[in-house]
Amino acid sequence: MPRTYLVTGSASGIGRAVAERLQGQGHTVIGADLGGADIEADLATADGRAALVTRAGELSGGRLDAVVACAGVAAFDPLTVRVNHFGAVATLEGLRPLLAAADAPRAVVVSSVASVHPVDDELVEAALSGDEGAAVAAAEAAVERGEGRVIYGSTKRSVARWVRRTAVTEEWAAAGITLNAIGPGTVVTPMTRPMLDDPEARAVVDTAVPMPLNGHAAPEQVAPLLDWLTGAENTHVTGQVVFVDGGADAVLRGDGTW
Ligand code: NAI
Numbered sequence: 724m725p726r727t728y729l730v731t732g733s734a735s736g737i738g739r740a741v742a743e744r745l746q747g748q749g750h751t752v753i754g755a756d757l758g759g760a761d762i763e764a765d766l767a768t769a770d771g772r773a774a775l776v777t778r779a780g781e782l783s784g785g786r787l788d789a790v791v792a793c794a795g796v797a798a799f800d801p802l803t804v805r806v807n808h809f810g811a812v813a814t815l816e817g818l819r820p821l822l823a824a825a826d827a828p829r830a831v832v833v834s835s836v837a838s839v840h841p842v843d844d845e846l847v848e849a850a851l852s853g854d855e856g857a858a859v860a861a862a863e864a865a866v867e868r869g870e871g872r873v874i875y876g877s878t879k880r881s882v883a884r885w886v887r888r889t890a891v892t893e894e895w896a897a898a899g900i901t902l903n904a905i906g907p908g909t910v911v912t913p914m915t916r917p918m919l920d921d922p923e924a925r926a927v928v929d930t931a932v933p934m935p936l937n938g939h940a941a942p943e944q945v946a947p948l949l950d951w952l953t954g955a956e957n958t959h960v961t962g963q964v965v966f967v968d969g970g971a972d973a974v975l976r977g978d979g980t981w
Contacts, residue, residue: 832903
């Protein structure tokens with residue numbers, strides 16, 4: 724049965740691949756991105772987040788079957804905090820009332836295997852407490868210490884933990900809305916292409932994200948998992964971070980977590 728999806732980050736990479744896959748199955752996809760999408764909104768800003776919610780309500784007629792929060796950046800910069808954590812949380816919280824109007828509502832956010840890398844605990848805790856100013860300040864402090872590289876993984880950790888604690892609440896589980904995250908390994912997209920084209924940077928990436936099964940992924944190899952998690956068939960998977968990483972999480976964390 725055709726469903727209506729909202730996909731952020733729909734103009735590129737993983738978001739584009741899942742949007743195209745869903746459209747190919749006959750579903751309606753409302754794309755959102757900085758440009759080249761049905762809804763053009765900057766999720767780093769309060770105005771952009773509000774515009775997303777307003778336009779999504781108009782374009783969907785007040786009901787969304789699923790939301791895929793994919794928009795993200797990987798800069799060693801506080802912007803990454805604004806987009807990856809607060810932009811994603813605003814997307815999911817803002818669109819939740821539209822999901823609540825559907826029969827089989829589903830939501831998923833794209834975290835990363837970088838969520839298991841070392842993080843800035845202050846940044847993560849500030850993000851989880853909903854204090855954007857404090858989280859941005861922690862990111863600025865990390866940049867000043869020359870540790871800007873921890874920002875990305877910190878945002879992916881905080882959004883994954885937000886999913887864990889939020890999925891089982893009244894507003895989500897008790898309302899019949901699944902809420903999960905996925906944790907991709909290295910996916911070849913415009914975000915990673917410049918690093919992967921540089922042999923030195925590629926070696927650093929491959930050490931940080933070892934992928935013994937089939938190596939780097941194409942966005943089209945990640946999209947089916949997003950498709951299943953947000954489909955009506957997913958009745959009981961919620962609060963999970965599902966790694967789609969060629970085994971990287973199992974290499975990095977071993978059998979101490981499951
Ligand atoms: P991409 O750069 O191809 O696509 C990201 C999209 O997000 C772009 O279209 C961009 O315009 C949009 N975006 C960025 N900032 C935005 C903002 N302020 N407001 C609205 N839209 C914004 O990157 P890719 O690789 O497809 O990444 C998608 C998601 O997957 C991101 O959250 C990324 O962190 C995550 N991810 C990517 C991995 C990879 O290896 N490529 C690995 C793990 C996670």
